[in-house]
Amino acid sequence: xxxxxxxxxxxxxxxxxxxxxxxxxxxxxxxxxxxxxxxxxxxxxxxxxxxxxxxxxxxxxxxxxxxxxxxxxxxxxxxxxxxxxxxxxxxxxxxxxxxxxxxxxxxxxxxxxxxxxxxxxxxxxxxxxxxxxxxxxxxxxxxxxxxxxxxxxxxxxxxxxxxxxxxxxxxxxxxxxxxxxxxxxxxxxxxxxxxxxxxxxxxxxxxxxxxxxxxxxxxxxxxxxxxxxxxxxxxxxxxxxxxxxxxxxxxxxxxxxxxxxxxxxxxxxxxxxxxxxxxxxxxxxxxxxxxxxxxxxxxxxxxxxxxxxxxxxxxxxxxxxxxxxxxxxxxxxxxxxxxxxxxxxxxxxxxxxxxxxxxxxxxxxxxxxxxxxxxxxxxxxx
Numbered sequence: 352x353x354x355x356x357x358x359x360x361x362x363x364x365x366x367x368x369x370x371x372x373x374x375x376x377x378x379x380x381x382x383x384x385x386x387x388x389x390x391x392x393x394x395x396x397x398x399x400x401x402x403x404x405x406x407x408x409x410x411x412x413x414x415x416x417x418x419x420x421x422x423x424x425x426x427x428x429x430x431x432x433x434x435x436x437x438x439x440x441x442x443x444x445x446x447x448x449x450x451x452x453x454x455x456x457x458x459x460x461x462x463x464x465x466x467x468x469x470x471x472x473x474x475x476x477x478x479x480x481x482x483x484x485x486x487x488x489x490x491x492x493x494x495x496x497x498x499x500x501x502x503x504x505x506x507x508x509x510x511x512x513x514x515x516x517x518x519x520x521x522x523x524x525x526x527x528x529x530x531x532x533x534x535x536x537x538x539x540x541x542x543x544x545x546x547x548x549x550x551x552x553x554x555x556x557x558x559x560x561x562x563x564x565x566x567x568x569x570x571x572x573x574x575x576x577x578x579x580x581x582x583x584x585x586x587x588x589x590x591x592x593x594x595x596x597x598x599x600x601x602x603x604x605x606x607x608x609x610x611x612x613x614x615x616x617x618x619x620x621x622x623x624x625x626x627x628x629x630x631x632x633x634x635x636x637x638x639x640x641x642x643x644x645x646x647x648x649x650x651x652x653x654x655x656x657x658x659x660x661x662x663x664x665x666x667x668x669x670x671x672x673x674x675x676x677x678x679x680x681x682x683x684x685x686x687x688x689x690x691x692x693x694x695x696x697x698x699x700x701x702x703x704x705x706x707x708x709x710x711x712x713x714x715x716x717x718x719x720x721x722x723x724x725x726x727x728x729x730x731x732x733x
Contacts, residue, residue, distance in 0.1 A: 358710045360662040361535035361638075362703040364601060369593035376589045383584045384562075391588035392545070394595050399512070399530075400523030401547035403554035406588060407561050410509035410531025410544035412581040414442035414479065416560050417527050417546060420553050421503035423448045427476035431507075432462045433669045434690040435481045439507050440670050448476065449680065452671045454687040458626045460484065463689070464492035471496065477503035482511035482521060484625065484666075485537075485637040490516050490524060505529070509544070512537045513602045514635035521635075522547040532587075535703075537601055537635060538594035540587035604704040605636040611708060612639050612700065615715035619722060621647070623696075639702040640666050641718075642693055648725045649696060655721035661714050666699040 376387055388406055396404035407413045423429060425447030431439045433452040440450035453466040460483045467478060478497055480488045490506070497504040508514070508521045509531035515521070522528045527550075530536075532543040548554050559565055564578025594601070613624055621644030628634055643649055649665070656663050669690050671682035684691060700714055 356660040356710075356713060358661045358701045358706075358714055359703075360664055360699065360701050362705060363534045363539045364597070364604075364704045365539075365590070365593075368596060369590045372589035372593045373586055376585045379585075381585055383582065385585040387585040387588040387592070388583060391583075391591045391595075394592060395530075395545050396547060398595055398598060399520050399528075399547060401528075401549065403548050403551060405546045405548070405554055405557040405561065406583040406591075407544045407546060407557075407581045408583055409542055409581075410507075410529050410533070411438040411442065412561070412579070413529035413531075413544045413546040414438055414505065414507060414509075415445050416557055416579075416581065417505045417529060418442045418446050418448070418477065419560060420527070420556055421477045421505060423476050423503075426474060428472060428474040429477045429479060430467055430470050430475060431479040431670075432481045432483065432690070433671045433687045434460055434667055434694060435483060435507070435670060436509070436667065437670050437673060438509075439479050439481050440676070442479065442505075443477070449474075450670075450676075451475070452682070452687055452690075454689045455483075455693070457689050457693065459486055459488075459632075460626075460693065461486060461488040462493065464489050464496065467493060468496050471500050471502070475500065475502055477505055479505045479507050480526075481507040482514060484640055485511045485514050485635040486626065487511065487514050487516035487521060487632045487634070490526070494526065510536065510637040511635050513598065515633035517631050525549050527553065532591060532594075535638070537605065537637060538591065538598060540583065540591040540594070543583045543587045543591065601704050602635060605702075608702060608704065608706050608711065609636045609639055611711055612702075612715070615711060616641065616718070619715075619719050620644075622718075622722065636702070638666060638699045640697050640699045642696045643698060643722070644726075645692075645696065646726070647696070647722055649698065651725045652718070652721040653698070655724060656714075656717055659713070659717045661717055662701055664699040666697055667694060669694045 427448040429443035506528035532540040561581035564574040564576040566575035623642035
């Protein structure tokens with residue numbers, strides 16, 4: 352019999368302020384290409400310490416556009432993480448380049464700089480560095496590799512709004528960065544994303560590319576280059592403005608939820624928790640992902656949690672082992688052993704700013720019981 356208690360995997364925090372701002376846009380009649388978008392861009396840029404920002408339809412769109420501005424094209428290679436959402440690699444494929452996967456650090460789950468350095472070839476054009484689960488990547492080490500080989504560095508910060516590297520907010524350090532606003536992110540616009548840049552020329556190009564290649568001047572039907580419909584609309588921008596107004600509180604609440612999980616789960620034997628912050632890395636909590644013991648049956652654990660009303664997700668499948676990647680490029684298991692091991696064991700638990708403490712206790716108790724159950728079953732079978 353299924354439990355009556357339901358603990359959802361994620362939930363956005365929206366209230367009357369977002370409703371008010373959206374209503375203002377609806378009453379204005381400016382639903383697209385209006386002033387609310389520029390307000391959203393300016394407010395976001397200020398929040399992350401970047402001089403320029405360009406709003407786009409998704410984080411994926413932002414990554415694609417940065418591959419274009421970096422000059423990625425057919426015959427090129429782009430190095431990225433196998434332990435990420437597929438957009439981190441797809442953005443290169445869109446431009447005819449080949450994704451190359453470097454393995455990850457087992458503690459941070461971000462790209463291992465030594466593995467990246469070993470993957471560089473004469474065809475390498477760019478590195479897409481992922482701040483996985485909101486934990487900042489080794490930006491200085493990766494930037495040094497790019498400087499040494501003349502490569503572009505693209506920061507996939509889609510999961511990391513508000514995170515800090517060496518005391519500075521991501522987006523402020525220089526490399527162009529992409530943030531995403533899907534409903535499970537720190538802030539949401541439903542669908543949407545933002546690209547930050549420290550180059551006025553790049554910002555101008557991004558604004559053109561997202562808007563069907565239209566130039567800054569000229570008519571609606573005059574196009575300066577091949578572009579895309581990667582625009583965000585004013586309704587979504589209004590939601591984003593409301594979200595930014597409470598960004599600090601959202602980040603603080605998510606940190607409290609994460610700290611509570613760490614306390615509740617810390618005594619479970621064999622369970623690996625997210626790595627803590629240090630003096631160079633301050634995480635912005637996107638999800639709370641644990642790694643199950645190697646001997647645990649993840650599917651059995653998921654089944655027990657599901658029966659008790661606890662939603663989970665298998666974060667994250669390795670990109671290079673997705674069927675289309677194997678069919679197109681011949682990638683096989685064994686390419687990135689650290690990522691593959693963790694991918695088989697990691698599990699996202701319910702996590703959002705409004706998560707109730709009682710629900711967290713229920714999640715923790717159920718997870719502990721599930722692990723004890725599969726451990727007992729394994730011992731009995733042996």
